[in-house]
Amino acid sequence: MKITKHPIRGALPALLVSLLLVACGDKPEAMISSAKDYLAKNDSKAAVIQIKNALQKSPDMPEARYLLGKTLLESGDVAGAETELRKALALKFAQDKTLPLLATAMLAQGQAKKLTDEFGKTNLADKTAQASLLTSLAGAYAAQGQTEPAQTALDAALATAPDYAPAKLIQARQKGGQRDFDGALAIADEVISKNPQSFEAWKLKGDLLRYAKNQPAEALAAYRKSVEIKPDFLAGQTAAVTLLLQQNNLPDAASQIEQLKKIAPNQPQTKFLEANLAYQQMDLKAARELTQQVLKAAPNNVQGLQLAGAIELQLNSPLQAEVYLSKALQAAPNLPLARRLLVMTYLRSGQATKALDTLKPGLVGDNIDPGLYAVAGEVYLQNNDVKKAEEYFTKATQQDPKNARNRTSLALTHMISGQVDNAFGELQNISASDSGITADMALISAHLRRQELDKALKAIDALEKKQADKPLAANLRGRVLLIKRDLPGARKSFERALQIDPMFFPAVASLAGLDLADKKPQDAKARFDAVLAKDPKNAQALLAQAELAARTGASKDEVGKLINNAVSANPTEAAPRLLLIDFHLRNKDVKLATSAAQDAVATLPNNPELLDALGRTQLAAGEFNQSIASFNKLAGMQPLSPQPYLRLADVHMANKDKAAAAASLRKALDIKPDLQAAQRGSILLDMDGKNISGALTTAKTMQKQGPKDAVGYVLEGDINASQKNWDAAANAYQTGLKQASSAELAVKLHSVLLAAGKTSEAEKFSATWQRDQPKDTVFLLYLGDGAISRKDYSGAEKLYTRVTQLQPNNAVAFNNLAWVTARLNKDGAIALAEKANALAPNQPALMDTLAELLSDKGDYAKALEVQTKVVTLQPENPIFKLNLAKIHIKGGKKDLAKVQLDELAKLGDKFGGQKEVAQLIKGL
Template identity: 80%
Template sequence: MSLKKNQTCAALSALLVSLLLVACSEKPEAMLSSAKDYLAKNDNKAAVIQIKNALQKNPDMPEARFMLGKTLLDSGDAAGAETELRKALALNYPQDPIVPLLANAMLAQGQAKKLTDEFGKTTLTDKPAQGAFLTSLATAYAAQGQAKPAQASLDAALAATPDYAPAKLIQARQKGGQRDFDAALALTEEVIASAPQNFEAWKLKGDLLRYAKDQPTEALAAYRKSVEIKPEFLAGQAALITLLFLQNNFADATTQLEQLKKFNPNHPQTKFLQAHLAYQQKDLKGARDLVQQVLKAVPGNVQALQLAGAVELQLNSPIQAEAYLSKALQAAPGLPLARRLLVTVYLRTGQAAKALATLTPGLSADNVDPALYALAGEVYLQNNDLKKAEEYFTKATQQDPQNARSRTSLALTRLVGGQVDSAFGELENIAASDAGTTADMALISAHLRRQELDKALQAIDGLEKKQPDKPLAANLRGRVLLAKKDVAGARKSFERALQVDALYFPAVASLAGLDLADNKPADAKARFDAVLAKDPKNSQALLALAELSLRTGGSKEDVIKLLDHAVTANPTEVAPRILLIDYYLRNKDFKQATSAAQNATATLPENPDILGALGRAQQASGEFNQALASYNKLSALQPMSPMPYLFMADVHMAMKDKTAAANSLRKALELKPDLQQAQRGSILLDMDGKNIQGALATAKTMQKQDPKGAVGYVLEGDINASQKNWDSAANAYRDGLKQVSSPELAIKLHSVLLAANKPGDADRLATTWQRDNPKDAAFVLYLGDGAINRKDYASAEKLYSTVIKVQPNNAVAYNNLAWVSARLNRDSAIALAEKANTLAPNQPAFMDTLAVLLSDKGDYAKAAELQTKAVALQPQNPVFKLNLAKIHIKGGKKELAKVQLDELAALGDKFGGQKEVAELLKTP
C-alpha cells in the first residue's frame, strides 16, 4: 500500500472514530429529535435506527417506544409495533394516541377476538382518537361475525367523528353486507368527493363495482386509482391482483406484484399475494412454501390460514387442511370461504356429522353465503336427511337457475329419495340441454349404481356426442361392457379410447388387466412399453411396469431397476421416490431405503412426503435421533399438522422414552383433539402405566367426539377385556352396537361372551346378527375361524362356504376352506387353494397353504417351487421355512431340508417349534 493510501485510510479512520464519539455522546432526546426529522422526510428506516439508539441509552422513554411502535406499524411490522406500543402503555404514555394504533396492529395480525376481549370496553377522551379506535373495534367484531357489537361500535364512531372517513367506509361496507349496494356506493362517493386521495375509498368503490354491480372493468380502474395514490397500499394491490387473476390476466398480475415487491418485498401481505398467485397458477408446492412464510410471520392471520387450508385441500392433505381451516374459523367465525372449505374437507373424509356441525352456523348467519346452499345439500344428503338436502339444492338452483351442477344435485337427491322417474327425467333433460358433462356423468353413475347397464350405455352415447374427441366415453363404455361380461366388446371400447388418445392411461391399464386375466403378462408389458415408446418419461407406465413385475413374481432386482428408472426419468416427481423407499422398507433393506430417502431429500428438500419417508427409513434403520430431526423439520414445514408429532411419538416409544412419547402425543392432540391415532397411542401408554381410568377416559372422549363411530366403544371394551372385566367390556360393545351396526363390535361382543362363559348368549348374538346382517361376511369368517380352533371342521366348512356365497372373491375364505377341506379329505381342497392364489396372487400365506396341500398329494416339485417363493417373499417367517423343510423331506431332498432346519435351529428361543425342528433334523 502506498503512503498516500495509508494517509487516506488514517484520515477516514479518524473521521469514523470522531463520528462514533459524537454518536456516543449524543443524548437520547437529541436522537429522538433527529428521528422526527427523518420521519418528516418519510425516511422510516433512518428514523427507526435513531429511535433504537435512543432506547439503548434510555429503555424507559415512553415517547420513544410510542414513536417506534408507530413507525414499525407504518413500515408493515405489525408484531413489532404491538410490542413497542404495549411497552409505551406500560410506561404510562397517554392512551389516546396509542390505543387506535395498537388496535390496527392487532387487526393486521388477525387478532380480532383478542382485540375485543382486551379493549372492548375501553373509552378514549380525544374524539378523533375515539372515532378511529371504535372503527377498528367495529372491524374486529365484524371479523368474528358479531353483527350487533360491530354496528354499535360503528354508530359510536360516527357519533364521535361524523365525517371520519374510515367509519363512513365501514358504514358503506355494512350497507353492502345488507345488499343495499346503491347506498353503499353513495357513501363511498361522498368520501371520495371530500377526500379524493383516500385510497381506501377508491378500493371500496372497486369492491362494490366488482361484486355488487358486476362491472369488472370499472372496478379494475378504481383499484388502479387506489394504488396510484398509494403504490404500497397492500389491500388495493391485493384486490387489483386478485381481479387480474379472475380475468386470467396473469401477466399483468405478475407485473403488478413485482411493483409491490419493490416497496415491501418481505411483507407478509406481499408473500401472501405471491402465494395466492402461485395457487391460481396451480403451483401448489410454491403456494404452500410461501403461505408457510406468511404464517411464520403472522401465525394468526385468518386469510393466510384460509389460503393454507385451500392449498392443503388441493394437495389432498385433509388433516392439515382441517387444522388450518378450523383455526381460521375459530378466529373469524364469519369467514364464509373457510367454512365452505372446512365443510368440504369433512365431506371428502366421510365425517358427515362434523360437516353438519360446521355448516349449521353458516346457514343461521345474518347473511347466508349463497355458495353454501349447494354444499348444504351435499351435507344433508350424507346425513341421510333427504328432505333437507332437497330443500337446499332447490335454494341453490333458485340462486342460479342455469347452474347445471346444482340442478343435477337436486335431481340426484330426488333419485335417492325414491322419486326415480322424475329424477331420471330431470337428469336426462339437463344432460340434453347443457353443454357441460356434469349431468351426463351423474346420469351414468346413477344407472350404474342401480345396475341398469343398458341405460348406462345409452347415457354414455350422449356423453360421447358431446366429447367425440376425448377418450372418456369409450373408456366408460369398456368398464360397463366388462360389468356385462362382454370382454370382447370391452376390449374394443378400450382400444377405441386409445385411438382417440394413444396415451390415455386408464384404457391402457384396463387392457393390461384383461391381458393378465388371460394369463398373458407379456402382452400387458408390451402395452406399457408402447406408452413409453411414445412418452419415455411417463411415470404411470414406469410404475405400472414395476407393479407388473412385482405381481408376476419378478425379482427384487428387476422391481428396483424399474422404480429407479421411474425416479431417474422424473426426478422431481414424489410418487416414484416414495414407492422406491417403501419397497426397500417392505424388504427390510433399511440401508438402501435411507439412501434413497436421502437422495430424494437432496432433490426435494422441502417436500413433506419425502421428509416423512426419510424419517420412516431412519427410524426403521434404528437411527432414532436422525428420524427425530427429520420429523422436527417436517413439523416446521407443517406447523398446524399433528402428524409429525405422531411420528415422533413412535420414535420415542422405540427409544423407550415413554415420557417424551406422551408429550408428543399431547402436542398432536392439541392440534387435532380427535386424532384417533394419537388417542390410541395415549391409551396404550396409559395401559402400560396401569392408568386404566385414564385410558377409559380417553375412550369415552372419543365416543363423545364421534358418537356414531365404532372406535371409541371398541377401545372401551378392549380396555375392560384386557382387565378381564367381561361384563363391562360387553356393555361397551353393546352400547356401540346401539349407535352403529359394526361387524367389529359384534365380533368382539361374541368373543367376550365366550370368555365370560356365556355360550348361550354368544349363540343368540350370532343367530340374531346373521339374521339382521345377511351380507356381513366378516362375522361369518370369524365364526369359521372359531370352528377351526375347536377342530369342528364340518361347521367351519359350512361357514366359509357361506362367506363365499356372500363374497365370491374373498380369497381368505377360499384359502381357509381349502385347509378345512383337506382336513375333511375333500377332493376339492387343492382347487379351492388355487382359487385363493388366483384371486390374490403372490400372497405368502395362500401360497403356503397350496404348497402344503400339493405336497400331501405327492406333487413335491410344484410344492417346493411354490413354497420357495413364499419363503422368498417372507424370509423372516419361520413357519414357512419349516413347511419348506417338510416338503423337501417328503420329496427326498434332505440336504435342502437341512439348510432350512439349520436356520430355524439357529433362532433358538425366538422360534417355538424347536422340538419339531430337532426331530426333523434326526430324520434318517
C-alpha cells in the first residue's frame, strides 16, 4: 500500500504532540533538556509535558521538580507550584533557586503568616535570591499589618541588591501610597531604564499615569508594552482592557479581550472582562451567563458580585440584584458603585427605609462618591424628607452644573415642597437650554399629574421641536388627547407617529386599542399584520396578535398557536417561550406546558428563567423528582439566589416532605435573611407543626428587620388570631399601626375586635380610622362586605358608593354596588354591572354578576351569552356552571340546565354545593 505524505499544517492535536515529545528520547535527562529548550521558546505547555514524562520515569529528579514548579508558577498555578517546589527542596535541590519561587507561590495564595513563620529568618548565599526572598517577606509582613518588619525586610532587600527590580517597584508603590507620585514614577522609569523588559515596571508606570497623572493614552501605551514583553501577563492584559472599557472604546476592548482569551480563556478574570464588555454592549443575556461563570469559580469576588448586581438591576430583577450587591458591600464596604446600585435597587423595589440605611454610610468621610448625591436626593424624597432631598439634589447640581437630570430633580423637589410656580419655571428654563429631553418629560409628567392637559400639550409642542424626526412627541400627544376624550384627535396623533416611524409599536398598539373600542377587531388585527409584513419576526406584534385573539374570544388552541408563531419566529428569545409555558399552565394543559418548557431549555440551556419554568411545569405534573432536579440545577446556576430554594420548598411541600421544605427555606434565608416569602413559608410550617412559639419568633424577627413594614405585625396578629388569642392579636395589629398606616392592619384589627365580641370598641376604631384615613378604599370595601354578610344592603350601598366616588375606575366596587342595588330593588343595577365589566373586561367574577342580574330581569338571551363565556373562561369553576344552570331554568330551558346539573352532581364531594344541585334537579 502506497502511503502519501502530507505536510503537517497548523497546531498539532494534543495527543500527537505528546507522542512526538515522548519520542524525543527515552532518558529522563534528555526529556529535561528538551523541556529547557521549549521553555527558552516560551512554549510552557510542551515543556510541562516533557517534565511530567521525565518524572514518570524518575519521580525523584530534583531538577525536574524545580522546573515543573517554576513553570507552573509562571502559568498561574500557584498551588501546584508550591507542591512541586517543596518536593524539589525535599530532594535537596538548590535553596537559592527554589526558595524565592516558593515564597512567591505562598504569598500569591495568601499564606502570609506561614511564609514569615517558616522563612522569616532564612539567609540565602546568592544576593539576588536573598533580595527576592526578602521582597516576598516584606509583602507577607505588610499583608499581616506589620508595618515595621515589612519596611525592614524591604530595606534589607535593597541593601542586598540595590537594583533588584521587584523591591524597587514595591518602593515605588510605597511612594505612590504616600501620594509622592512623581517619586514613584521616577523609580518605575529607573527600573525600566536598567531593565527595559521588566513588564511589571511598565504595568506600574501605566497605573501611575492612569490614576495619578490622568494620562489615559500614555497609560494604555505602558500597559500594551507590558503585554508585548510578556503576552501572558494577565495583570497587564486586564489593565489594558479595563481602561478601554472605561473609555467606552468597545471595539479595541473586544480586540484586547480576544488576545487575552488566547492565553487564559478559562481564567475568571477573562470571563469577568468578557462580561463587562457584554454589559456595556447591552447584551445582558451574555453578560449574565459570563458573570455566573465568574461567580461559580470565585463566589466571593466583589467585582464579580457588583457586576452581577448591575446586570440583574438592568434586567429588572431587584431581588437577585439585592443579594449580589449586599454580599459585595459586606465584603468591601468602601465599594462606591455597589453601594449606589444597592440603594437604587431598594428604591426600585419600594424599600425606602432600607435605601436610606444603606445610603447613610456612603455620605460620611472624605471620599464621598459624587454619583451618590443625586441618588441621595431620590432616597430622601421617597422618605418624605423634602428638605434633605433638596440639599442633595443641590449638591449633585453643583458637582455637575450642566447635568439636566440633576437640575430637573431639583426642580421637581421644589414642586413637591410647594414652590410650584418656581418649579415650573425652572423646568421650562432647563427644557429651553438643554438639547436633551429629561426636563421636557418631567414637565409633561408634572402637568399630567395636575390634570393640566392643555399645558401638557404645550410642553409636548416644545418637545416636538427638539425631536421633529422622532415619534415620541406625537405618541405622547395622542395619549393626552385620549385623556381629554378627543378620540379623533388621538387617532390622528398616533397616525402621525407612524408616519414618522411606521414600526413604532406603542402607536400601533394605541391605534389597535381604539379599533377595539370602536368594535373593529379586524382593523386592530390588520395593524399588527402590517407590522409583520415588514418585520415577520417582530415579537411584540406576534404576541399582540395572540392577546387580541384572547380578548376577542378565540379558542385556547388558536391563542396557543399564535404564541407558538412568536416562538418559531424568535427561537432564541426567552420571553415568547415563557409566555407560551405560562399560557399552557394557566389553561391546565400541563403536558403542553412541559413540552414547551423542555424544548425551551434544550434551545436555551443557560437561561435561568426557562429552567425555572421547566421546574414549575414538572411540579404541576406531579413529577417531583424531576422538578427537584431542575431546581437544584438552577441553584447551581445561581448560587447566590434564594429563588431556587423557595421553589424547592414548594416541591417538597407538594410531595409532603415538610422536613426537606423547611431545610430549603433555611437555605433561602441563609442567602437573604429578610426574604419575606421564605419567612412566611417557615411560619406556615411552624403553624402546621404546632410550633406556635417558633412562628411568633419569625414574625418578631421580621418586625426587627423592617420596623416600619406592616407585614411582621400582620403575621404576629394572624398567628395569635389562629389560636383565638384575640387580645394578643389585637395588640400586634395596634402596635403595627403605630409604625405603619396600613389598611391591612386596620381591617384585621377591626375583624379581631368583632371576633372578641368588642363591638363598641370595633365601631369606635372604625369611626376613628375613617376620619383619619377618609380615602382608604380598602377599609371601606371591607366594611361593605361586612354589611352584605349582615344583609345590611343599605349600609353596603353607601359604602360602595363612597368607594366609586373616590376611585371612579374601581371595577370591584361597581360590581358589588350593582349586586346590592339589585337586592334593594332599585333601578340601575345592570348599568352598574356593565360599568364594572367595561372597566375590567373578561373578568369571570364580574361577568357572572352581570349575567345573574340580566337573568333576574328576564333577559335570558343576553344572560346566557355572558354566562356561557364565563364558563368558557373558567370551565373548572363549579359555581359558574351552577349559575348557568339557574339561568337556563329561569329561561325555561330545563334540558340544558340538567346537562350542567348532572356534570356538577358527578363531582360529588369535590363540590360543596351538592345540596342545592340536588334540589334544582328535583325541581326540574
